[in-house]
Amino acid sequence: MRTDPNLECGSAATRRRLLLAAGLAALPAWALARRPVAAIPIAVWKSPTCGCCKDWIAHLEADGFKATTHDEGNTDQRARLGIPVRYGSCHTALVGGYAIEGHVPAREIRRLLAQRPLAVGLAVPAMPIGSPGMDGPAYGGRKDPFDVLLVSLDGSASVYQPYR
Numbered sequence: 067m068r069t070d071p072n073l074e075c076g077s078a079a080t081r082r083r084l085l086l087a088a089g090l091a092a093l094p095a096w097a098l099a100r101r102p103v104a105a106i107p108i109a110v111w112k113s114p115t116c117g118c119c120k121d122w123i124a125h126l127e128a129d130g131f132k133a134t135t136h137d138e139g140n141t142d143q144r145a146r147l148g149i150p151v152r153y154g155s156c157h158t159a160l161v162g163g164y165a166i167e168g169h170v171p172a173r174e175i176r177r178l179l180a181q182r183p184l185a186v187g188l189a190v191p192a193m194p195i196g197s198p199g200m201d202g203p204a205y206g207g208r209k210d211p212f213d214v215l216l217v218s219l220d221g222s223a224s225v226y227q228p229y230r
């Protein structure tokens with residue numbers, strides 16, 4: 067009688083699965099979390115009275131960032147980091163050497179840090195309703211379309227990710 071190679075292969079795979087399951091069961095819960103354990107440090111400049119800035123920071127921290135805030139306004143820091151005022155919003159941040167202006171979603175910041183393009187950073191100009199931090203109960207679920215812009219070293223910008 068011929069041994070079925072698929073059956074043999076299947077048994078080996080089953081053994082591996084059992085070993086894997088035993089190994090996973092021995093790991094603490096935090097080791098199974100999808101997010102890396104180390105938080106990504108981000109510095110944020112904003113006005114002390116900016117509520118939507120705080121909500122944006124809460125959005126980032128829920129996504130594994132750790133913010134250090136500077137309650138001194140963001141106009142000077144925006145200029146220092148090279149974000150043209152025409153892309154301006156209510157807060158400016160610095161993460162991994164990139165400037166982040168306005169209500170940029172955490173997932174785009176993560177993509178920026180993974181791709182590391184030659185650029186100043188990302189911007190969501192003004193304060194679109196429905197963007198992270200501009201999406202509280204006060205807005206009643208309203209979602210205005212907006213674009214996340216990639217700001218180039220020459221001050222021009224291209225659409226990095228549309229949200230519509």
Ligand SMILES: [Cu+2]
Binds near residue numbers: 193199
């Ligand atoms: Cu805002």
